[in-house]
Amino acid sequence: MISGPSENPELWAFLESLHRGEILCGTVTAIERFGVFVALDDGPDHPVFRGVGVITIPELSWQRIETAFDVVQVGQHVSAEFLQFDTWNLEARLSLRATQPDPFQAFADRTAAGQELHGRVTKLVPFGVFVQVTDGIEGLVHLRELTSTSVEKPSAVVQAGDEVTVVGTEIDRERRRLILSRRQGPTAH
Structure with missing residues (x-):
């Protein structure tokens, strides 16, 4: 723990005054492996840190990203939603993606x-393949749903980059999960 309310009363009072869902603005001051620091306006x-606000990598974008540099740059002014007061590090946990x-x-x-x-096959995994069906939306085709005949690995049927026709079998809004099949539907393979 960095400090309690008695050691940094101004910072503690500021963080306690924030409400979940509130939009905070600030400038990206540092990009780290885990996310970014934001100096709040x-x-x-x-x-200790280069900003009171912290946006972790998953909270930067709805899309899968490799690094924070894919979304923001040092010096960029951002508006982000307040998620919670991290009392251990005296930080405001923020979400950039919640504003989009x-x-x-x-x-x-x-x-x-x-x-x-x-869609286009983006990734092969031992249990199936991921297919991007529109910008930023990927779904999983389980190995058993790749073809009507049994295969042991996805590379026996498709490769990354292949264009495929699939059917959406499950659209889970809450978990943001799309399950696909190449075996079902009018043009099953």
């Missing part, structure tokens, strides 16, 4: 289970 300085529409929910609004979709 209306907040005090942090006694969730592309999965928009996809789910216009897509029904059983609908035929076209």
Whole structure:
């Protein structure tokens, strides 16, 4: 723990005054492996870190990213939603993605289970393949759903980059999960 309310009363009071869902603005001051530090426009300085606000990698974008540099740069001014007061590090945990529409929910609004979709194989894993069906939306085709005949590994059927036709069998809004099949639907393979 960095300190308690008695050692940094101004910072503690500021962080306690924040409410979940509140939008805070600030400048990205450092990009680290785990996320970014943000110096808040209306907040005090942090006694140790380069900003009171912290946005972890998963909270930067709805899309899968490799590094924070894919989304923000040092010196960039951002608006982010307050998630929680981290009393251990005296930080405001923030979310940049919460200020943007969730592309999965928009996809789910216009897509029904059983609908035929076209996409590109992005990744092969031992239990199946991931297929990108639209910008930022990937779904999983389990190995058993790749073909009507049994195969032991996905590379026996498809390779990364292949264009495929699939059917959405499950669209889970809450978990943001899309399950696909190449065996079901009108043009099953």
